[in-house]
Amino acid sequence: MVAILTSDKAPASARQRVLLVTGVLGAGKTTALNVLEDLGWETIDNFPIRLLDRLIDSGEAPAGDGAIHAPLAIGFDSRTRGFNPHEVIQLVKRLTARADLELTTLYLDCATGELERRYNETRRRHPMASDLPVVAGINAEREMMEPLRRWADIVINSTMFSANQLQQAIREQFSPDSGPELTLTVSSFGFSRGMPPVADFVFDMRFLNNPHWDTVLRPMTGREAAVGDFIRQDPAFDTAYVQIRDLLLTVLPRFRAQGKAYVHVAFGCTGGRHRSVFMAEQISAALRASGFSLTILHRNLGSRAADLVEGATTR
Template structure:
């Protein structure tokens, strides 16, 4: 009972294998780095035609509980042929010693072009033509593989932290019943966080940005925190949000939810949201949770310009 037909109970566990591919610039390196942190064995820029040999070598080992394996490849791979790869992987899914999944990382063409221009890198398929030409050629080349992949993650609106969080949510081996809590800050001037579960807008609080002394500081500085606490609405709002979270988080955990991302936003993401996120993280730790703190826009050089260029909030 409990074992697959044809497999004895003392046979080694099936090895978990993840193929990671997608558009160049969509985040493959970041995804593989997170998987490595999660305990996966990583092989990047792998000649996919040798996949069978790699998996055969791994299955010949004596390890009864092999580490999960993530294999990265993309259109730069010699002899890259999506149709051939699909046929090869389909055959591998019939093997009873591995559990094979394909992850495709996609990204909008305009955003990819912006990333290339920002890094001043040439697209390998563009030659002497504009980056957009290479992106179009790559998208056409990868279309069959994108349609066939088991998992698709679109990183167009993602920061690096957003992608890291999504990879952890999908591939971390958390024990049942555990709840991973992330508390983050962000600036609305740079857009909403695309993967937040709960978002709280702190722009109703008096803005320290308009104090010339506090403007270069952040919500991690005591003077900024003192300024925010003086706003009559802050303490009551903070208490109500904290109590709401302390009500919701155990219920999320009881329903089997493994990850909750709580985001606090203000205009530039440097003062009110940062201070509130720091304080809420401390409150949740005191209540027995272990939240991870992320500040999306704290290090953004353009944050002051974005905030200062907006109409002053009342």
């Protein structure tokens, strides 16, 4: 359920955006707040909701300075000190009438059976169950929270969601129109000088013919045209390039949709100066042409070309 709030009192862009995040315990409030924080919201959990108007007023910018505040997400639940759902609703009604605020309430719900399963798996005691079975605490809390569930502008039921699916649902509902940015790095390295410490994809280019064993090409790098022409002549190059490119163009948008913040794609060869550099450059160009912004790093580009590193074979 989604309600669209409108007001003719002030432009939406000039109003402080406030999201109240609540719901039954175990439905995913903490997960939702963590995702909102990643999306650039200021987040506060377990805030005494009766003090909400004071919190908002304390953060107001001086009149006329044109400052734009980050959106604010405030989490609270049945454990919050002084919690009373009817008083919360009355407070929200008063704040909604303010011309300087855009206030929305998100309620996270979950079926009783799934909540019971989650409590049993984590072995946590429900705060309202005491010495009773966990389902008794769940039912008591659900009855207490029902007025807020009916009042909420947005209700997300997490019964069938994994943690990752709930994160995605929050991102889809509250991320900016442009969506979350993906920080993409494409790098080259030499296996003989050690693997990169962290990489999501590692492609080994040592199956390609090695320019090192051409005495003219040896001092050059994979950034130079002569080296690139040599590597392209390998019968395996075109197929490998197309398959790697298509794989990345398939998975990178999915990573971005899932909210992954960083992706590192690494290409390795023996010394890290020729084959890995050339393939990293070629794949980077293809990704940029498809709309991705990325950083390219060549770890061993300045390393000395040496037979000892490359080995005694023509690989």
